[in-house]
Amino acid sequence: MISIFIKEVNEFLNSLIAYVVIGVFLIGIGLLMWVFPDTNVLDYGYASMEPLFSMGPYVFMFLIPAITMKSFAEEKRAGTIELLQTLPFRDSQIIMGKFLAGFFLVFFSVLPTLIYYFSLDQLGNPPGNLDTPGIIGSYIGLVLLGGVFTAIGILSSALTGNQIVSFILAAFLSFFFYSGFDSLAAINIWADWSYYIGQVGIMSHYTSISRGLLDFKDIVYFISLIALMLLFTQLILGWRK
Amino acid sequence: MAVSIQNLTKIFGEQKAVNDISFEVKEGMITGFLGPNGAGKSTTMKMATGYIRPTSGTVLLDGIDVTEHPLKAKSIMGYLPEHNPLYLDMYIREFLGFIAGAYHLKQPKRKVEEMIDLVGLQRESGKRIGALSKGYRQRVGLAKALIHNPKVLILDEPTTGLDPNQILEIRQVIKDISADKTVILSTHIMQEVEAICDHVVIIDRGELVANDELSVLKAGLNETNGIILEFEKAINQKVFEEAGFELKEYGKNAYLIESERSDLRAELLKITSEHDLPLVSLTKAQKSLEEIFHRLTQKTGV
Numbered sequence: 001m002i003s004i005f006i007k008e009v010n011e012f013l014n015s016l017i018a019y020v021v022i023g024v025f026l027i028g029i030g031l032l033m034w035v036f037p038d039t040n041v042l043d044y045g046y047a048s049m050e051p052l053f054s055m056g057p058y059v060f061m062f063l064i065p066a067i068t069m070k071s072f073a074e075e076k077r078a079g080t081i082e083l084l085q086t087l088p089f090r091d092s093q094i095i096m097g098k099f100l101a102g103f104f105l106v107f108f109s110v111l112p113t114l115i116y117y118f119s120l121d122q123l124g125n126p127p128g129n130l131d132t133p134g135i136i137g138s139y140i141g142l143v144l145l146g147g148v149f150t151a152i153g154i155l156s157s158a159l160t161g162n163q164i165v166s167f168i169l170a171a172f173l174s175f176f177f178y179s180g181f182d183s184l185a186a187i188n189i190w191a192d193w194s195y196y197i198g199q200v201g202i203m204s205h206y207t208s209i210s211r212g213l214l215d216f217k218d219i220v221y222f223i224s225l226i227a228l229m230l231l232f233t234q235l236i237l238g239w240r241k
Numbered sequence: 242m243a244v245s246i247q248n249l250t251k252i253f254g255e256q257k258a259v260n261d262i263s264f265e266v267k268e269g270m271i272t273g274f275l276g277p278n279g280a281g282k283s284t285t286m287k288m289a290t291g292y293i294r295p296t297s298g299t300v301l302l303d304g305i306d307v308t309e310h311p312l313k314a315k316s317i318m319g320y321l322p323e324h325n326p327l328y329l330d331m332y333i334r335e336f337l338g339f340i341a342g343a344y345h346l347k348q349p350k351r352k353v354e355e356m357i358d359l360v361g362l363q364r365e366s367g368k369r370i371g372a373l374s375k376g377y378r379q380r381v382g383l384a385k386a387l388i389h390n391p392k393v394l395i396l397d398e399p400t401t402g403l404d405p406n407q408i409l410e411i412r413q414v415i416k417d418i419s420a421d422k423t424v425i426l427s428t429h430i431m432q433e434v435e436a437i438c439d440h441v442v443i444i445d446r447g448e449l450v451a452n453d454e455l456s457v458l459k460a461g462l463n464e465t466n467g468i469i470l471e472f473e474k475a476i477n478q479k480v481f482e483e484a485g486f487e488l489k490e491y492g493k494n495a496y497l498i499e500s501e502r503s504d505l506r507a508e509l510l511k512i513t514s515e516h517d518l519p520l521v522s523l524t525k526a527q528k529s530l531e532e533i534f535h536r537l538t539q540k541t542g543v
Contacts (some may be wrong), residue, residue, distance in 0.1 A: 003342035007328075014330060079326030081387075085291045086322070089317040089345040 004089065004097025005104075008071070012105055016086045017070075025109040026057070028059050033116060033131050047124035052113055053138040053210055057178055057202075065170035065203050067105055068153025069163045071098045072237075075079070076161040090154035091237045095230050099154050110139070134212035141209035144222035148202060150230035177225075178202045184226045243268040243423035244289070244393055249298035253285050258284045260447040261298070266440065271419050273438035273455075274427040277538050281447040282427045283323050286397050289425070290320045294398055300311035302393045303423075313448060316344060323397040329371030331382040333362060333381055344389040356384035360414060364498035374401050384409065388420060393421075396426040400433060402473050431530040435464060441530075445538040458533060473519035480516045484508070 012018040032039045033051045041051060075081040084094055121130050149170075156164075156170035181201025185194040198204050202225070207219040244266040251259040258260040259281040266272045276282045287293045289300045291307045291314055300307040328336055334353055341349035357366050360380040365373055369379055379399065386394060399415065400408045409429075415424060416437050428434060434441060434455065441458055443451035451458060472494045481488055481498070486509075491497040498509065506523065513520045 002337055006342070007339050010335070011330065033379075079322070079324060080328060082287075082292055082322045083326050086315060086318075087340070088312045090312065092492075167279050172250045230352060 001089075001093040001097045001100075004084075004094055005100050008098055008101030009104060012067070012101065017067065017120055018105055021067055021105060022109040022112075023164065025059055025063055026112055029056065029113060041120065041123075047120045047129060049116060049120060049135055052116060056142050057145055057206070059175045060146055061171055061178065063109075064102070064106060064146065064149040065153050065156070065167045065174065066149055068098075068102050068157055068170060069167040071102065071154055072157040072233075073104075073163045073166045076164075085237075091234050092210065092230075095154065095158075095233050095237070099150060099226075099230060102153065103147050106150055107143060110146065120222060122192040127213040131212065137214055138210040139144070140214065141206045143205055144209075145178075145202060146217070148177065148222060148225050148229070151226040151233075152177065155229045155236075157232045158236045163232075172195060178206075243303055244272075244303040244425065246285070246289065247299050247301075248483050249285065249286060249288060249300065250296045251281075251293070252296045255288055257447050259288070259295075261327070262444060262447070264442050264449065264452045266423055266425060267460075268423050268440045269419070269421065271415070271424040271426065272440040272442060273434035274425055274429075274442050275431075275534060276428075276444040277319075278429075279443050279446075280538070284445065285444070286320075286323075286395055286427060290318060290395055291315055291320075295376075316389065317392045319389065319391035319394045321382045321386045321394075321396045321399055325382040327370050327378060327381060329386075331368065332369055333357065333366050334372075336381065337384055340385050340388055344366065346389060352388055356388050359387065359418075360384045363411065373376045375483055376403045376411075379403060379407070379411060380414075383414060392422060394424045396424065398427055398429070400428065400430065402444055408433075431534060441536060443537055450537045451533070455530075460531065462532060467497055467499045468509060469495060469497050469522075469524045469527070470513075470520065471522045471524075473521050476518050477516075480512060480518070481509075484512055 011196045012021075033049075034042065037043060039051045039055065041048065044050075046181050061111050072081070075084065076202055085091070117130075117135060121128055124130055152173045153166075153170040156173060157166045159169065160166050179201065182198050182203045185198035185201075189195075190197065202222075205221045208215060246265070247263050249259055249262045250257070252473040262285060274282055274286070288295045289302070289307065291311045294308060302314045302318055305314045305317065323494050328339075331339070334357075334415075337356055338349055344405070346352050357363060360383050362377065362380050362384065366487060370378060372381050373381065379402075383396075384397065386396070394415075396415070400411050403411060412433065415426065426438075438455055440453060441455050442449070469491055471492070475494055478488050478496075480497075486498050486500060488496040488498060498505070506525075509523065510520075512518075
C-alpha cells in the first residue's frame with residue numbers, strides 16, 4: 001500500500017497536477033474570500049471564515065474529480081492495471097494507496113488556508129474575537145468532505161477507461177451527494193420522509209459539523225460514506241475479472 | 242512440478258476462450274506456448290498470473306494455487322504481459338524501485354542496479370521510460386519480471402516488435418536466467434521455439450493440440466525419410482524408378498524421394514554417379530516446426 005501511495009504522490013508531483021490543483025484552489029478561495037465584492041469578508045464586516053467553508057465544497061467539486069479522474073481510468077487505458085494486479089498487491093491495497101494519495105493532496109491544498117484564520121483573528125474587533133470551535137469543526141468537515149469526494153472520484157475512475165467520463169461522473173456524483181439529496185428532500189411528494197432523505201446527503205452533516213458541534217454520528221457518516229465508495233470500487237475491480 | 246495447469250477453462254459470455262486445458266511444466270525448462278492469434282494463449286497466461294479468474298480449473302505455481310493464494314503465487318512469479326504496459330512518465334530507476342518495493346525486497350537499490358546490468362540498460366538508465374525505444378522498454382519489462390528472482394517466469398510474446406539483434410539479445414537473457422527457473426513464453430516465431438525452448442505446448446481455439454518435448458515433436462514429424470534432389474537440367478527419371486524409387490516433382494528439375502530405407506542418401510548418390518547425372522544439390526526434406534504448427538492448427542479448417 002505504501003509503495004502505491006508513494007508512486008501516486010510522485011506522479012502528482014512530477015506532473016503539474018499537484019501544483020495546479022493546490023494553486024487553483026488557493027487562488028479561487030483567496031479571491032472569493034478577500035476580493036470578490038459579493039463574497040469577501042472585508043465588506044461583509046464580520047470576522048468569519050464562512051466564504052471558505054461554504055464555497056470550498058463547490059471548488060472541490062471540480063478540483064477533486066480532476067485529481068482522481070486519472071487514477072484507475074488511465075491505468076486501464078494504458079494497460080498498466082495488469083501490471084499492478086499481477087504484483088503481490090491486494091485490490092484493497094491498490095485502492096487505499098490511490099485514495100490516500102488523492103486525500104493527501106486535498107489535505108495539502110486546504111492546509112495553507114490556516115493563514116486566513118490568523119489574519120481574521122487580527123482583523124476582528126477586538127482582535128481574537130473569532131468562533132474558534134466553529135472553525136475547527138468546519139475544517140474537520142471540509143477535510144472529511146474532501147475525503148468523500150476523493151472516494152467518489154476513485155469509484156468513478158474505476159467505472160470507466162475514459163478520463164473525461166470519469167471526471168464528469170465524479171463531478172456529478174459529488175454534487176448530487178453534497179446538495180442533491182437536500183434538494184430532493186424539498187419536493188413535496190415525500191414530505192413525510194424529507195428529513196431522512198436529507199440525512200442521506202452530505203450537506204446536513206457538513207453544516208452540523210460546521211457549527212462546531214462535533215457529533216459522533218456525523219463523523220461516522222463521513223467515514224462510512226468513504227468506506228462504501230471504496231468498497232464499491234473494490235467490487236468493480238474484482239468483478240471485471 | 243513447477244507449473245501445473247489442470248482442466249483450465251475460461252468462458253467470456255458465450256465464447257469459450259480456453260477449453261479444458263491441462264499441462265505441466267518441469268522445473269528448469271523453457272516451454273514455448275504456441276497458437277494462432279486468438280487461440281487463448283494470452284488468456285491462459287493471464288489466468289496463470291492471477292490477473293483474470295478461471296471459470297473452472299486450477300493453476301499451481303510451484304504447488305501454490307493461484308486462485309486461493311494469489312499473493313503468495315504472485316510473489317514467486319515474474320510476468321511480462323503482452324504489449325508490455327509500463328508507466329511511461331517514470332524514470333527507469335524509479336519504476337524498478339517501485340517494483341522492488343512492491344515485492345518488499347531487501348536492498349532495493351542494489352537489486353535495481355543489478356537488473357539494469359543484467360538486461361543491458363546501463364547506457365539508458367537515466368531516461369524516462371517514455372523516451373526509450375521499444376527494445377529498451379522490453380528490457381525494462383523483463384527487468385521488472387526478474388527483479389525478485391522468481392521461480393516461475395511467464396513471458397507473453399517477449400520478442401515481438403524487436404529488431405533481429407534485440408531478439409537475439411533478449412533470447413540470450415532468457416536463456417541465461419532460465420537455469421534455475423521455469424519459463425513459459427508465448428510466441429509466433431517458430432525459430433524462437435527451436436532456438437530456446439525445451440518443451441512445446443500448442444493450443445488452437447482454446448483446445449490443447451500438442452504438448453511434448455521439442456525433440457519428440459520434431460522426431461514424430463520426420464517419420465517420412467525424404468530427400469530432395471536437384472539437377473542442373475532435366476534427367477531421365479527412369480534410372481531411379483528402375484532402382485525402386487518413386488520420384489515426386491518438387492520444383493524445376495527437382496524431385497522429392499520418400500523412402501523407408503535408412504541410408505537413402507548413399508544409394509541415391511550411387512545412382513547419380515553411375516548414370517553421370519548433373520546433381521546440383523541433395524537435401525534432407527525436414528519438416529520444420531512451422532509445418533507442425535500449421536498442420537496441427539489448421540486441421541479443423543477455417
